[in-house]
Amino acid sequence: MSELWQLTLQEARAGLDARAFSAVELARACFERIAQVEERVKSYVTITESHALQQAEAADKAISEGLGNTLTGIPVQIKDLICTKGIRTTCSSRMLENYVPVYDAAVTEKLFVQGAVLLGKGNMDEFAMGSSCENSAFFPTRNPWDLERVPGGSSGGAAAAVAADEAIVALGSDTGGSIRQPASLCGVVGIKPTYGRVSRYGLIAFASSLDQIGPVGKDVTDCALALNAIAGYDPRDSTSLNLPATDFTAGLTGDIKGMKLGIPSEYFVEGMEPGVRRAVESAIKQLEGLGASVEPVSLPTTEYALACYYIIAPSECSANLARYDGVKFGYSYQDTSDMWEAMERTRQLGFGPEVKRRIMLGAYALSAGYYDAYYLKAQQVRTLIRQDFAQVFEQVDALVTPTSPVVAFPLGDKTADPVQMYLIDVCTLPINIAGLPAISVPCGFSEGLPVGMQLIGPHLSEDRLLNIAYAYEQATEWHKARPGI
Numbered sequence: 001m002s003e004l005w006q007l008t009l010q011e012a013r014a015g016l017d018a019r020a021f022s023a024v025e026l027a028r029a030c031f032e033r034i035a036q037v038e039e040r041v042k043s044y045v046t047i048t049e050s051h052a053l054q055q056a057e058a059a060d061k062a063i064s065e066g067l068g069n070t071l072t073g074i075p076v077q078i079k080d081l082i083c084t085k086g087i088r089t090t091c092s093s094r095m096l097e098n099y100v101p102v103y104d105a106a107v108t109e110k111l112f113v114q115g116a117v118l119l120g121k122g123n124m125d126e127f128a129m130g131s132s133c134e135n136s137a138f139f140p141t142r143n144p145w146d147l148e149r150v151p152g153g154s155s156g157g158a159a160a161a162v163a164a165d166e167a168i169v170a171l172g173s174d175t176g177g178s179i180r181q182p183a184s185l186c187g188v189v190g191i192k193p194t195y196g197r198v199s200r201y202g203l204i205a206f207a208s209s210l211d212q213i214g215p216v217g218k219d220v221t222d223c224a225l226a227l228n229a230i231a232g233y234d235p236r237d238s239t240s241l242n243l244p245a246t247d248f249t250a251g252l253t254g255d256i257k258g259m260k261l262g263i264p265s266e267y268f269v270e271g272m273e274p275g276v277r278r279a280v281e282s283a284i285k286q287l288e289g290l291g292a293s294v295e296p297v298s299l300p301t302t303e304y305a306l307a308c309y310y311i312i313a314p315s316e317c318s319a320n321l322a323r324y325d326g327v328k329f330g331y332s333y334q335d336t337s338d339m340w341e342a343m344e345r346t347r348q349l350g351f352g353p354e355v356k357r358r359i360m361l362g363a364y365a366l367s368a369g370y371y372d373a374y375y376l377k378a379q380q381v382r383t384l385i386r387q388d389f390a391q392v393f394e395q396v397d398a399l400v401t402p403t404s405p406v407v408a409f410p411l412g413d414k415t416a417d418p419v420q421m422y423l424i425d426v427c428t429l430p431i432n433i434a435g436l437p438a439i440s441v442p443c444g445f446s447e448g449l450p451v452g453m454q455l456i457g458p459h460l461s462e463d464r465l466l467n468i469a470y471a472y473e474q475a476t477e478w479h480k481a482r483p484g485i
């Protein structure tokens, strides 16, 4: 018999509604699972058991009064850069190690109003800067498929927790791939919504023009359900899109006949692992078998996307992280009466090496005399990248690519060379630069490790992407594979 912690969101919902088990039993089961494997996986920075059990009791009451909805009683993990009122929110940084927000992020508020149960806060690369979760100031998260390997990042905690059945569903954030890449490396589903689809209010900023919150789930339907719960207009985020509410499950028909899919040659990069190529190519064949037509397309400015991202993201990061001065909140060096020394020491001791590297890169790119050559140029390239996508989406409905050119790599493998680490995100970064939606779904294995396929669509095409992913999922078994941990 399957255990409660193994359920998908959809199955858990059905069980709760049928009173097959209570929300308290479901939450307890998840904590039992956490007790079994968390010591090895390390996907949580903070576990909120007593808070969760109170929420679960309230959820049971709501369900018994007929007041439940999709999320009522569903145990979730939330990435530790999304504010939770009264619950420590660290960004996996020494700087915010003891930071307890006085307000909930928009998405937290939405989950709680709907009765979700917070299991705890997910580990991540410090301030979401990284691709392996090794930049967490506390500890690295491990990949449940192979504990000696990384889960990807920066939302490594989210992907590892869902893959190891330590959460039914999780929220991550994606600035250049941080939802999709770890989902791919851990064999689960992750969607980065269109920029503006989900409110960033209460998301601790890394690069504000790129950041977007999204779900990581066990299958496509779960991601659609979780996206329903968090999407929507919020006047507190000036970039939030004011659109009528969408039910992202409504389009999950599994019918993709006549759909035109583009295969951009630039995404099948040099250095891509042969096993990844094989898995993605056979997934494309399968999509054809389901009635989609496939054609090669080209996005010529892709080759500049990585350079463009590593100017824009650090520039925005250097501005956003200027607020950590030891005065307003967070870590504060006290052992001096000199203001400048206090500020310097606060930042020296509070930030880890990758965060400092990004701040320096950004401050350099923005400085007088270099601004035009770097930041302005990167913004111009950004326009070209957006135009590439706009043109290609006049020809095709969606694009199919690998999510990551490699499968999960061993811990420590890429920490010595930042550029090697940055290169992991070549297939995901351009999507953030253009503000597009994209989803990663499991599409096979290479040497025993999960491979993810990425589907990219025009702005606001989440329903289409979810349906293509759903059609593929219906025809395959990959999403059912679980690590034997």
Ligand code: GLN
Pocket (backbone or CB within 6 Å): 128, 129, 130, 131, 153, 154, 173, 174, 175, 176, 177, 178, 179, 206, 313, 425
């Ligand atoms: N790995 C990329 C970076 O380090 C993207 C991270 C993210 O999406 N937050 O910036």
